[in-house]
Amino acid sequence: MNKIKSLADLKKLQTEVQSKIKLREMGDHSETLIQIKVSMATCGIASGAKETMSHFIEELDHQGIDVIVTQTGCMGYCYAEPTIELTIPGQQPVVYGFVNKAKAQEIIEKHVKLNEMVDGIIPVNYSSIDN
Amino acid sequence: MADYNMHILVCGGTGCKASQSELIKSNFKTRLNEFGLSDEIQVIMTGCFGFCEKGPIVKILPDNTFYTQVTPEDVFEIVEEHVIKGRKVERLLYKDPESKEHIVDTKGMDFYKKQIRIALRNCGFINPENIEEYIGRDGYAALGTCLSEITPDEVIRMIKDSGLRGRGGGGFPTGLKWELTRKSVSDQKYVVCNADEGDPGAFMDRSILEGDPHSVLEAMAICGYCIGADKGLVYIRAEYPLAIERLKIAINQAREYGLLGNDILGTGFSFDVEIRYGAGAFVCGEETALIHSMEGKRGEPTVKPPFPAEKGYNGKPTNVNNVETFANIPVIINKGAEWFASIGTANSKGTKVFALAGKINNVGLIEVPMGITLREIIYDIGGGIKDGREFKAVQTGGPSGGCLTKSFLDTPIDYDNLVAAGSMMGSGGMIVLDDSDCMVAIAKFYLEFTLDESCGKCTPCRIGNKRLYEILEKITEGNGKVEDLNRLRMLSSVIKDTSLCGLGQTSPNPVLSTLDHFYDEYLSHVTSHKCIAGQCKALMHYSIDVDKCTGCTLCFRNCPVGAISGEKRASHYIDQSLCIKCGVCFAKCKFDAVLIA
Numbered sequence: 125m126n127k128i129k130s131l132a133d134l135k136k137l138q139t140e141v142q143s144k145i146k147l148r149e150m151g152d153h154s155e156t157l158i159q160i161k162v163s164m165a166t167c168g169i170a171s172g173a174k175e176t177m178s179h180f181i182e183e184l185d186h187q188g189i190d191v192i193v194t195q196t197g198c199m200g201y202c203y204a205e206p207t208i209e210l211t212i213p214g215q216q217p218v219v220y221g222f223v224n225k226a227k228a229q230e231i232i233e234k235h236v237k238l239n240e241m242v243d244g245i246i247p248v249n250y251s252s253i254d255n
Numbered sequence: 256m257a258d259y260n261m262h263i264l265v266c267g268g269t270g271c272k273a274s275q276s277e278l279i280k281s282n283f284k285t286r287l288n289e290f291g292l293s294d295e296i297q298v299i300m301t302g303c304f305g306f307c308e309k310g311p312i313v314k315i316l317p318d319n320t321f322y323t324q325v326t327p328e329d330v331f332e333i334v335e336e337h338v339i340k341g342r343k344v345e346r347l348l349y350k351d352p353e354s355k356e357h358i359v360d361t362k363g364m365d366f367y368k369k370q371i372r373i374a375l376r377n378c379g380f381i382n383p384e385n386i387e388e389y390i391g392r393d394g395y396a397a398l399g400t401c402l403s404e405i406t407p408d409e410v411i412r413m414i415k416d417s418g419l420r421g422r423g424g425g426g427f428p429t430g431l432k433w434e435l436t437r438k439s440v441s442d443q444k445y446v447v448c449n450a451d452e453g454d455p456g457a458f459m460d461r462s463i464l465e466g467d468p469h470s471v472l473e474a475m476a477i478c479g480y481c482i483g484a485d486k487g488l489v490y491i492r493a494e495y496p497l498a499i500e501r502l503k504i505a506i507n508q509a510r511e512y513g514l515l516g517n518d519i520l521g522t523g524f525s526f527d528v529e530i531r532y533g534a535g536a537f538v539c540g541e542e543t544a545l546i547h548s549m550e551g552k553r554g555e556p557t558v559k560p561p562f563p564a565e566k567g568y569n570g571k572p573t574n575v576n577n578v579e580t581f582a583n584i585p586v587i588i589n590k591g592a593e594w595f596a597s598i599g600t601a602n603s604k605g606t607k608v609f610a611l612a613g614k615i616n617n618v619g620l621i622e623v624p625m626g627i628t629l630r631e632i633i634y635d636i637g638g639g640i641k642d643g644r645e646f647k648a649v650q651t652g653g654p655s656g657g658c659l660t661k662s663f664l665d666t667p668i669d670y671d672n673l674v675a676a677g678s679m680m681g682s683g684g685m686i687v688l689d690d691s692d693c694m695v696a697i698a699k700f701y702l703e704f705t706l707d708e709s710c711g712k713c714t715p716c717r718i719g720n721k722r723l724y725e726i727l728e729k730i731t732e733g734n735g736k737v738e739d740l741n742r743l744r745m746l747s748s749v750i751k752d753t754s755l756c757g758l759g760q761t762s763p764n765p766v767l768s769t770l771d772h773f774y775d776e777y778l779s780h781v782t783s784h785k786c787i788a789g790q791c792k793a794l795m796h797y798s799i800d801v802d803k804c805t806g807c808t809l810c811f812r813n814c815p816v817g818a819i820s821g822e823k824r825a826s827h828y829i830d831q832s833l834c835i836k837c838g839v840c841f842a843k844c845k846f847d848a849v850l851i852a
């Protein structure tokens with residue numbers, strides 16, 4: 125990465141990144157991918173988020189399903205760790221709590237493959253500032 | 256791929272489960288099946304909606320209908336009316352407490368406005384190890400704007416106008432602090448981020464550093480620009496390995512992108528950040544002790560003045576701010592001081608992150624606007640008290656704070672109201688207590704922490720707190736006298752008045768606050784030797800119910816001090832003079848014959 129040289133360059137990069145994310149969020153099924161974010165803060169990891177994340181990666185890889193699995197910080201639902209957020213392109217993100225290996229498997233089989241939600245959704249109860 | 260056109264979400268949180276939400280779910284399934292709709296409509300059990308007072312909750316998607324206090328019988332009406340005929344069931348809709356109007360769409364519920372994420376805006380949203388995701392969310396735009404378009408004095412003006420106050424505990428106005436450090440004349444100045452976070456049970460700062468480290472780095476650079484510093488230091492406890500790791504990655508990425516280092520964004524401004532590790536002592540969170548610790552000296556506080564703004568790290572002017580304070584800065588620049596100042600109360604602006612813990616259903620990290628009430632936090636967000644027990648108090652401010660009782664449930668929470676109520680904001684630990692918590696034992700718990708963490712430099716804190724602790728110990732062991740309660744007060748006020756640093760000056764607060772609000776509980780410990788909450792073991796009285804005892808001799812064989820006697824198949828007895836109240840007999844008895852009073 126070359127150094128960003130000016131405010132204008134920074135804004136250009138910002139627009140580029142944003143359109144990449146937009147594409148991921150809004151694009152239609154054929155072009156874009158399902159995204160899974162695993163909450164990987166200390167609390168999540170202590171409750172097994174690492175195992176959950178690697179299970180997602182391995183299992184999706186094994187089944188040859190293309191899904192973006194990334195990590196993120198604490199979503200705040202410490203009572204329900206590990207938590208993950210699953211976004212199907214064009215749909216509202218869904219948060220699941222207590223995602224152990226078995227739950228991860230269920231999510232892959234049902235929600236990822238069939239677009240069927242499964243039990244254990246955590247309703248989002250906060251608003252974030254919109255940029 | 257199944258294409259459900261409707262989802263019915265049934266709350267499976269602890270509270271709702273207790274009121275038959277499982278049955279509600281299965282009723283929905285059966286009913287939909289009868290109508291042949293199970294392929295079109297999916298019924299899902301969810302985690303807690305955090306609205307337990309009005310549970311059980313049922314939410315219907317995609318039209319976002321929110322039904323409250325649903326009974327298993329209501330299911331039929333919902334299916335027939337809402338699902339089949341498309342008419343919402345008015346009487347079950349959530350009613351706005353003020354306008355008394357039914358709210359059809361959850362987006363209109365103020366319940367969703369109870370938490371606003373400013374400091375935590377990116378936590379759980381972006382990948383903290385990828386700077387581009389941060390940049391995509393307006394990251395470093397505030398720094399860029401400041402460096403290219405706003406003078407340091409104007410930035411300071413903005414921070415002042417926003418009304419932001421320090422989130423590390425003291426609540427000192429941040430803009431004013433920056434101005435003071437800016438005015439100090441020196442060839443070298445420093446920006447320090449206090450990430451020591453020593454309060455027991457607090458993890459707000461850790462979560463920010465783990466989830467959004469760039470927001471802190473960006474704010475530190477902005478601070479450097481304002482006060483005239485080119486060097487920043489993050490003081491973080493070595494016990495936070497993941498936060499350290501993420502911070503290191505962030506620093507390296509920011510350098511790589513030219514957002515830290517020399518000549519940032521071609522503006523001629525240079526700023527770099529280094530990490531300093533603390534060994535995890537509570538007192539090292541105090542700013543003078545923190546600075547000494549960074550200098551390689553013993554982490555002991557010194558008298559203020561001089562304040563760090565005049566003479567800090569290496570004797571140079573130093574601006575110390577807390578992690579969460581910094582995390583708010585970029586948003587204030589991007590969205591404006593006025594926007595920030597529109598959230599909160601008269602003298603406390605913005606939001607506060609709390610680590611909600613203790614006897615509450617939804618333990619977690621929350622960010623709420625200043626001015627929210629405890630009731631909203633506990634019942635609307637926290638999901639109520641565990642196991643349906645009774646709320647007793649909330650401890651805020653950790654070892655420097657105090658307890659808020661039932662009578663404060665509707666007090667708007669801000670810096671000043673908490674102090675007036677005998678507690679303090681502190682860094683954001685919020686521990687919920689129920690009727691099984693003994694307030695004397697709680698005070699003792701915090702004092703024990705203080706004893707461990709006192710640096711020992713000054714006598715009132717080192718010895719005074721030890722004596723205070725001994726008195727509390729005496730009381731919880733049933734040897735306290737009424738005079739001891741006055742002694743507690745006197746000693747507390749001496750320690751507060753004469754200790755050198757904030758640790759000692761605030762250490763008796765948990766004792767004073769519990770004495771004020773729960774005097775009866777102290778009194779019953781010293782007069783009738785009773786612990787109402789049943790927590791003080793030494794005050795318990797074990798006896799055997801002659802009618803229930805079968806004479807199985809199990810307790811007799813297990814009592815470690817031989818306090819139990821009795822013949823086989825005849826009722827047993829406990830010799831009170833020998834009993835050490837270990838509770839073994841109670842645990843062992845298979846016939847519930849051991850009684851505790």
Ligand SMILES: Cc1cc2nc3c(=O)[nH]c(=O)nc-3n(C[C@H](O)[C@H](O)[C@H](O)COP(=O)(O)O)c2cc1C
Pocket residue numbers: 420421422423424425426427429449450451452453454537538539540541542543575576577578580581682756757758
């Ligand atoms: C005993 C003691 C412990 C403290 N611990 C912390 C801490 O862990 N984190 C923190 O930010 N401030 C802590 N402080 C407050 C700091 O001294 C200082 O006021 C604060 O870092 C200033 O930042 P702010 O204005 O952004 O809050 C502590 C103070 C005392 C007296």
Ligand code: SF4
Pocket residue numbers: 538555556708709710711712713714716717754755756757758759760
């Ligand atoms: S008050 Fe306590 S912690 Fe502070 S300097 Fe004195 S002994 Fe040390």
